Amino acid sequence: xxxxxxxxxxxxxxxxxxxxxxxxxxxxxxxxxxxxxxxxxxxxxxxxxxxxxxxxxxxxxxxxxxxxxxxxxxxxxxxxxxxxxxxxxxxxxxxxxxxxxxxxxxxxxxxxxxxxxxxxxxxxxxxxxxxxxxxxxxxxxxxxxxxxxxxxxxxxxxxxxxxxxxxxxxxxxxxxxxxxxxxxxxxxxxxxxxxxxxxxxxxxxxxxxxxxxxxxxxxxxxxxxxxxxxxxxxxxxxxxxxxxxxxxxxxxxxxxxxxxxxxxxxxxxxxxxxxxxxxxxxxxxxxxxxxxxxxxxxxxxxxxxxxxxxxxxxxxxxxxxxxxxxxxxxxxxxxxxxxxxxxxxxxxxxxxxxxxxxxxxxxxxxxxxxxxxxxxxxxxxxxxxxxxxxxxxxxxxxxxxxxxxxxxxxxxxxxxxxxxxxxxxxxxxxxxxxxxxxxxxxxxxxxxxxxxxxxxxxxxxxxxxxxxxxxxxxxxxxxxxxxxxxxxxxxxxxxxxxxxxxxxxxxxx
Amino acid sequence: xxxxxxxxxxxxxxxxxxxxxxxxxxxxxxxxxxxxxxxxxxxxxxxxxxxxxxxxxxxxxxxxxxxxxxxxxxxxxxxxxxxxxxxxxxxxxxxxxxxxxxxxxxxxxxxxxxxxxxxxxxxxxxxxxxxxxxxxxxxxxxxxxxxxxxxxxxxxxxxxxxxxxxxxxxxxxxxxxxxxxxxxxxxxxxxxxxxxxxxxxxxxxxxxxxxxxxxxxxxxxxxxxxxxxxxxxxxxxxxxxxxxxxxxxxxxxxxxxxxxxxxxxxxxxxxxxxxxxxxxxxxxxxxxxxxxxxxxxxxxxxxxxxxxxxxxxxxxxxxxxxxxxxxxxxxxxxxxxxxxxxxxxxxxxxxxxxxxxxxxxxxxxxxxxxxxxxxxxxxxxxxxxxxxxxxxxxxx
Numbered sequence: 032x033x034x035x036x037x038x039x040x041x042x043x044x045x046x047x048x049x050x051x052x053x054x055x056x057x058x059x060x061x062x063x064x065x066x067x068x069x070x071x072x073x074x075x076x077x078x079x080x081x082x083x084x085x086x087x088x089x090x091x092x093x094x095x096x097x098x099x100x101x102x103x104x105x106x107x108x109x110x111x112x113x114x115x116x117x118x119x120x121x122x123x124x125x126x127x128x129x130x131x132x133x134x135x136x137x138x139x140x141x142x143x144x145x146x147x148x149x150x151x152x153x154x155x156x157x158x159x160x161x162x163x164x165x166x167x168x169x170x171x172x173x174x175x176x177x178x179x180x181x182x183x184x185x186x187x188x189x190x191x192x193x194x195x196x197x198x199x200x201x202x203x204x205x206x207x208x209x210x211x212x213x214x215x216x217x218x219x220x221x222x223x224x225x226x227x228x229x230x231x232x233x234x235x236x237x238x239x240x241x242x243x244x245x246x247x248x249x250x251x252x253x254x255x256x257x258x259x260x261x262x263x264x265x266x267x268x269x270x271x272x273x274x275x276x277x278x279x280x281x282x283x284x285x286x287x288x289x290x291x292x293x294x295x296x297x298x299x300x301x302x303x304x305x306x307x308x309x310x311x312x313x314x315x316x317x318x319x320x321x322x323x324x325x326x327x328x329x330x331x332x333x334x335x336x337x338x339x340x341x342x343x344x345x346x347x348x349x350x351x352x353x354x355x356x357x358x359x360x361x362x363x364x365x366x367x368x369x370x371x372x373x374x375x376x377x378x379x380x381x382x383x384x385x386x387x388x389x390x391x392x393x394x395x396x397x398x399x400x401x402x403x404x405x406x407x408x409x410x411x412x413x414x415x416x417x418x419x420x421x422x423x424x425x426x427x428x429x430x431x432x433x434x435x436x437x438x439x440x441x442x443x444x445x446x447x448x449x450x451x452x453x454x455x456x457x458x459x460x461x462x463x464x465x466x467x468x469x470x471x472x473x474x475x476x477x478x479x480x481x482x483x484x485x486x487x488x489x490x491x492x493x494x495x496x497x498x499x500x501x502x503x504x505x506x507x508x509x510x511x512x513x514x515x516x517x518x519x520x521x522x523x524x525x526x527x528x529x530x531x532x533x534x535x536x537x538x539x540x
Numbered sequence: 541x542x543x544x545x546x547x548x549x550x551x552x553x554x555x556x557x558x559x560x561x562x563x564x565x566x567x568x569x570x571x572x573x574x575x576x577x578x579x580x581x582x583x584x585x586x587x588x589x590x591x592x593x594x595x596x597x598x599x600x601x602x603x604x605x606x607x608x609x610x611x612x613x614x615x616x617x618x619x620x621x622x623x624x625x626x627x628x629x630x631x632x633x634x635x636x637x638x639x640x641x642x643x644x645x646x647x648x649x650x651x652x653x654x655x656x657x658x659x660x661x662x663x664x665x666x667x668x669x670x671x672x673x674x675x676x677x678x679x680x681x682x683x684x685x686x687x688x689x690x691x692x693x694x695x696x697x698x699x700x701x702x703x704x705x706x707x708x709x710x711x712x713x714x715x716x717x718x719x720x721x722x723x724x725x726x727x728x729x730x731x732x733x734x735x736x737x738x739x740x741x742x743x744x745x746x747x748x749x750x751x752x753x754x755x756x757x758x759x760x761x762x763x764x765x766x767x768x769x770x771x772x773x774x775x776x777x778x779x780x781x782x783x784x785x786x787x788x789x790x791x792x793x794x795x796x797x798x799x800x801x802x803x804x805x806x807x808x809x810x811x812x813x814x815x816x817x818x819x820x821x822x823x824x825x826x827x828x829x830x831x832x833x834x835x836x837x838x839x840x841x842x843x844x845x846x847x848x849x850x851x852x853x854x855x856x857x858x859x860x861x862x863x864x865x866x867x868x869x870x871x872x873x874x875x876x877x878x879x880x881x882x883x884x885x886x887x888x889x890x891x892x893x894x895x896x897x898x899x900x901x902x903x904x905x906x907x908x909x910x911x912x913x914x915x916x917x918x919x920x921x922x923x924x925x926x927x928x929x930x931x932x933x934x935x936x
Contacts, residue, residue: 382548391822394822394823394826395823395824395825395826396858396859396860396861396862397822397854397859397862465820465822465823468548468549476554477551477554479820480551480554480820480914480916481549481550481551482549482550482551482822483548483549484549484550484854485548486855487858
């Protein structure tokens with residue numbers, strides 16, 4: 032059943048590549064939409080088949096592949112990965128829908144998008160370390176191509192930076208997995224936790240540190256974040272949607288699944304430092320966002336801040352904080368995708384994202400009022416306003432982490448408060464006041480009288496953003512929809528370190 | 541490839557006061573002459589004429605039939621209380637009479653000219669006393685309110701007098717604008733100059749029309765603006781109206797930063813410059829922007845020719861009210877132009893040095909105020925304005 036989640040986009044990608052003749056870009060887009068609709072529908076079928084009360088892995092599929100090196104084709108799903116699979120399908124569909132007017136190699140473009148969707152699904156479903164790594168690396172090249180071919184003016188530099196950072200990330204993760212196998216003395220790449228019986232604590236700590244740096248690059252956590260803002264700035268809107276909404280989640284998923292799951296003992300030792308790291312990341316991301324004048328870079332840095340709180344939740348590893356981490360992953364996926372879509376609309380219509388240039392886009396007849404309305408909703412959700420998904424996720428993270436790490440949690444709360452600062456700056460500058468899309472002229476009177484002629488935003492252009500905004504509100508009003516899916520799994524995960532510690536304190540291990 | 545923001549902006553020139561003064565003294569029009577300007581001004585004034593007709597009837601109805609009514613719930617229905625009319629009203633299928641009241645209040649608040657002077661005088665007070673005496677004998681609520689707030693009922697009567705006077709003023713203007721459109725349709729007008737001249741002639745012809753107002757309380761007639769007060773159309777109502785609505789106006793939320801405590805609004809009411817000639821058309825349809833009501837009303841009665849032209853411009857019907865506002869501003873410059881022309885102290889062709897000097901001072905005073913107004917609308921840019929989708933096609 033789960034294999035189809037990989038096969039549908041893979042075959043779709045292949046179909047696009049092998050499509051005979053020179054098909055029109057519109058046709059390629061329609062085929063990609065159809066394939067992704069199938070993928071979303073099948074994700075829905077998996078959702079129906081999933082038993083949320085069961086905390087463990089479900090719908091398992093195992094096939095021996097290259098047994099000599101311990102590579103097994105092993106897929107399964109649990110409450111941690113299912114929401115991410117669902118959001119991957121949805122955001123891939125959004126990315127394809129919001130790709131318009133693509134004239135350059137549409138066939139390859141859509142094929143790469145489908146390939147990324149398949150690889151991400153594979154990474155979330157893989158139950159073998161090498162298989163995970165295979166999928167983790169598989170999305171790298173397509174994304175690099177999407178930035179370097181279809182990106183903005185500085186795409187070469189941004190794409191190379193992205194490639195170098197994420198390649199290092201992959202190498203570190205691979206090195207960790209291999210070292211683990213070597214130190215364990217077996218080629219078993221299953222997800223079983225490592226105990227001190229198998230491996231000394233110092234070795235565990237070293238491996239965990241490598242893993243954290245590897246996934247920390249992907250999340251990204253400060254100081255490994257510098258590729259993100261450049262990649263977002265140069266990537267087209269659909270690629271930014273995928274990058275922020277889905278691909279960053281691979282990093283946090285890896286931290287939760289492998290950092291916490293493989294090295295529970297070392298995790299317990301390192302957790303206080305991780306909480307501090309999270310606080311630094313959140314504060315740095317938020318403060319950097321305040322300083323930005325490009326809307327896209329501001330949203331990108333807000334990602335650094337918000338993804339940092341997932342590390343805090345993981346460090347605390349309480350049932351509530353881990354549920355909060357799951358909520359934050361989904362919520363951040365939806366909100367950042369929404370914000371990137373809206374920034375994309377603003378850029379397409381005005382030709383700029385400069386906060387020093389744009390003014391008054393909420394203007395009812397000449398501006399982009401509906402886009403502005405959705406943007407205000409999006410930034411409110413991002414700032415954690417009650418009634419939207421951002422509130423639920425941040426509340427759960429902070430509630431869960433407050434008891435073990437009060438100082439780090441308070442610092443993260445300050446960072447979360449800063450979200451309101453930079454997004455209010457954004458909304459106030461870009462959407463309020465007198466409509467303007469040019470830098471203030473030397474003659475302010477003349478500038479204040481410019482007649483602005485922006486193309487209107489067609490209703491169909493805002494359908495994906497409207498759908499995401501509705502999802503953000505629904506998740507905020509009925510959090511149980513996601514909570515019931517993930518609660519059993521996250522509660523079970525929270526028990527792992529506790530069990531290990533209990534065993535260790537009794538001298539059994 | 542993204543659009544270049546500069547492609548999406550444009551602005552007309554802003555002539556200096558000296559240039560405006562020169563145009564006024566040379567008998568030139570302020571608004572540039574172009575076929576689209578003629579079409580915009582004539583058609584927007586035609587729809588304005590239709591709307592003013594409704595405003596005028598309603599203001600006169602309110603002043604006469606809803607006089608001192610403490611709960612004027614049906615004041616916008618012009619006396620037609622049929623269920624169909626009430627349903628249309630509730631459904632907002634109606635003219636926004638609130639805009640007419642807004643203009644009336646601007647006039648009342650700025651209070652310039654002969655009408656305001658009369659409303660502060662002794663004869664008016666005496667009329668008020670007589671009316672209040674008669675009214676309070678029959679209305680217990682007003683009988684209680686009057687001793688508690690002795691200025692309340694006189695102020696309501698002032699409001700009613702201004703309402704009626706504005707109704708009479710707009711009656712004349714409505715007919716004038718509809719006649720103007722008719723003349724243009726018959727081919728009698730083909731230039732901005734001819735439009736300004738037509739309006740000037742209409743204003744001059746109506747200049748001496750008496751402004752009077754009589755109410756009936758309990759079947760007993762009372763003069764509020766009696767004929768012997770000698771109030772006339774041009775000096776006592778038209779000029780204060782232009783001062784209050786065209787020039788001074790009121791700062792409303794949405795167009796200017798509105799922090800009177802920080803002195804962002806001049807404490808000197810005479811220095812106000814928020815009127816129709818100064819207002820920014822872009823915020824039209826924003827919350828709390830009263831001219832939006834007028835633009836919506838004019839949109840309901842837009843002549844087909846102008847409607848079609850707007851559909852070809854910018855966002856088509858998406859920003860039609862902003863475009864109506866821009867055309868309306870051009871038309872109001874023509875009306876102001878005509879009013880200035882009609883009120884020069886001496887003929888422009890005079891050879892007498894003293895008279896020329898007086899004319900020059902008069903033109904300079906107007907030019908100085910108008911130079912701060914939205915004179916950027918005076919240039920003829922529209923002929924070069926393509927439909928937006930065409931302008932940015934392939935760039936977005």
